[in-house]
Amino acid sequence: MTTSTTPEPSATAPLVDLQALVVAVRRRRRLWCSAGVLGLLVGAALAVAMPAPPTAVTKVLVAHQEDQPNDPGTLIRTDVALLQTTRIADQALKSLHSAEKPEDFMKDYSGVGLTNNLLQITVTGDSDADAEARAKALADAFVADHVKRIKDAANAEAKALLDQRDRMQGELAKVNKTIADGSAQTGPTASADLESLFARRAELTSRITDFSQRAADARIGTPQLLAGTQIVDTPDAVRGSLPKAAATNAAVGLVLGLVLGLAVAAVGSVVADRPVLRRDIAANLGASVITELPLRGGRLWRRRRTRTARERLTTSLARTARGTAEPVSLLELGCARSTSAIALDLARALGADGPVAVVDGLPGSQLARRRAKPGDPAVVDGSAAVPHQERRIGVGSVAPGTAWTDLQYLGTRTVLVVRAGHGSAAWLHTVARQLADQRIEVIGVVLIDPDPRDRTDGTLWDGLHTALRGRGDRTARQGGTDRPRTERQPMWAARVPDSDQEAR
Known part of the structure; x- marks a missing residue:
């Protein structure tokens, strides 16, 4: 029996979330700004190429x-x-x-x-x-x-x-x-x-x-x-004045281009349904957002803040990795370079405790083929064997086409590194369900390229912030009992029919 992973809107939820729509349109400002500039240039060119007749x-x-x-x-x-x-x-x-x-x-x-x-x-x-x-x-x-x-x-x-x-x-x-x-x-x-x-x-x-x-x-x-x-x-x-006509046509073209670009961006955002707010991403993945990082270094005056945030994230992940005997992995969605950088920082922090190997499970082995720098941890391909006494940090992907059954070999506890606005709501649900099926516990979500004006809360207050079924099974095994847990379920798990849960 199959169960749909597409999110079902609440009966009281609005058809269109205006806040998410505004943020999505603002994030696509390159599109409508380019449309406006194109309209301006076309309007000015028409005034020169097709002057008004006498x-x-x-x-x-x-x-x-x-x-x-x-x-x-x-x-x-x-x-x-x-x-x-x-x-x-x-x-x-x-x-x-x-x-x-x-x-x-x-x-x-x-x-x-x-x-x-x-x-x-x-x-x-x-x-x-x-x-x-x-x-x-x-x-x-x-x-x-x-x-x-x-x-x-x-x-x-x-x-x-x-x-x-x-x-x-x-x-x-x-x-x-x-x-x-x-x-x-x-x-x-x-x-x-x-x-x-x-x-x-x-x-x-x-x-x-x-x-x-x-x-x-x-x-x-x-x-x-x-x-x-x-x-x-x-x-x-x-x-007639050619400069005046060119300025008038350029202004008209700019306005029309902006209007058309904004319309295309708004319609595309609604149709694509790609969450950009931390509140929506956390709700769809069933895990809380633990930190945010820009896609690149960011502007000059923000680089110090970004560096501090990366150091705090590395310290937190290192503390989590030291507190568990299970391997930890980093799974990316739309931000392979940022995920690789976080994994290398984590490996360097854990290198003081003993040998660390970074297992590259990214498509194309991007991390394993990189040029190593002095002092960098060892990076091995996903198919290579790692000694048991050596700590492993897996790096993989949950993009479409992922081999889900291979993710548990990268690590049974994972941190999702997700780029805002990259995956659709349906795909985020699919990621959460597949990780739960593989009994991979989600420690949290690292949000890449967030909206700077996003003021929503990315913490799940109404339940556990992990993939609930995987964590519940693991907790039951560690406690030596097979009794089922009765904790509250996240929004996507609550919609699974009873017959499907029994079948699982």
């Missing part, structure tokens, strides 16, 4: 018959939309005697409403003179089209009013004829009919006069609108 700008004052003080800009937006039509583009091209298609010309210009009555037109061309000529033709075409629409609207309104007047004049003529025919009649009924006809004639005469006045007013208002629509700013070429 551009001309003109402004047109547009008068509307429906102008209102509280207009939200609907009328000027309509004018901008009308500017982007093939009719106006075609009229401008005809005035330029150009064979270019209106659809292609529409891609070279744009309009924007500065106010409710002021329209700005921007046109590009092959040269400054060409851009100015195209802007002038386009502005003239727009003004002519706008004037034509105003005249057509005024004429249509006046014609409708005059048609109404003519219809009423025809009706008035019929009323006058009826009055003339009935004036010779006498009697009470004839008098009443004549009074009604006279009243109707007076009403028609008044309405005819009203329609005539309204038609005249409609035509009188048109010249004001025609005079109000005009080009107020002649086309002028825009003088």
Whole structure:
């Protein structure tokens, strides 16, 4: 029966740990900083390689018959939309005697409403003179089209009013004829009919006069609108600055590169699920973090602190190795060089008590093939035999592809040297389970390349900080009893089904 080693999130745990996400993104600052620098360089290069085409700008004052003080800009937006039509583009091209298609010309210009009555037109061309000529033709075409629409609207309104007047004049003529025919009649009924006809004639005469006045007013208002629509700013070429354009494009590229880089780093951190906080690494390995060391020497002002931390770690490991008769090993995950240096320091510290041999179990025998310095302990290959009277310090790896059954020959007690953010949470669980199966006790975790702003606690307070099953079996054997231990289990062991534990 197989048991999954993938960690199961708690029911109350958030889907994304924001603190771990921020730390993971900050650790990948090389990625998003490189993306930002790349965007900056690409933006500046585009400004130099693809300079802005010659551009001309003109402004047109547009008068509307429906102008209102509280207009939200609907009328000027309509004018901008009308500017982007093939009719106006075609009229401008005809005035330029150009064979270019209106659809292609529409891609070279744009309009924007500065106010409710002021329209700005921007046109590009092959040269400054060409851009100015195209802007002038386009502005003239727009003004002519706008004037034509105003005249057509005024004429249509006046014609409708005059048609109404003519219809009423025809009706008035019929009323006058009826009055003339009935004036010779006498009697009470004839008098009443004549009074009604006279009243109707007076009403028609008044309405005819009203329609005539309204038609005249409609035509009188048109010249004001025609005079109000005009080009107020002649086309002028825009003088572009290459340094300014390069700086603008570089700033835009920098921002876009940073945003893209941060997005990629965040998504990659969530998908990879590589713990970087000491709290998460300790919880996934089931062992406490005993110290932290930088990946390399670190900055100049931190080297003294790093050297002190390495000396303390060496003293602590030497004390542990002297207090046990079992061989001690150092198992690395993503930091073979740091692990080798720690092993050599430990061997030198133990060399005063007697002969010490460092057993190299790293892939490729990196440690055994190194150039030895005077005073260094003996380094042997993992397959070499070591005398029983000589103390052994094993150095191995728990990276993917490790031969787990060989780790117990390096040492039954081990210190895990793990680089922060190197292994996924699932793999850390696998390491803890495999070491427990091999009955290898984990003394603690040495964290390499930790986040300097990490303030989480790497000590497991709710249980033993070792691989619990291996330690429990060893304690039972040393006590001479086979009774099972009833200690609390770490988070990954608590999820193993009872049937699987019985099978083991």
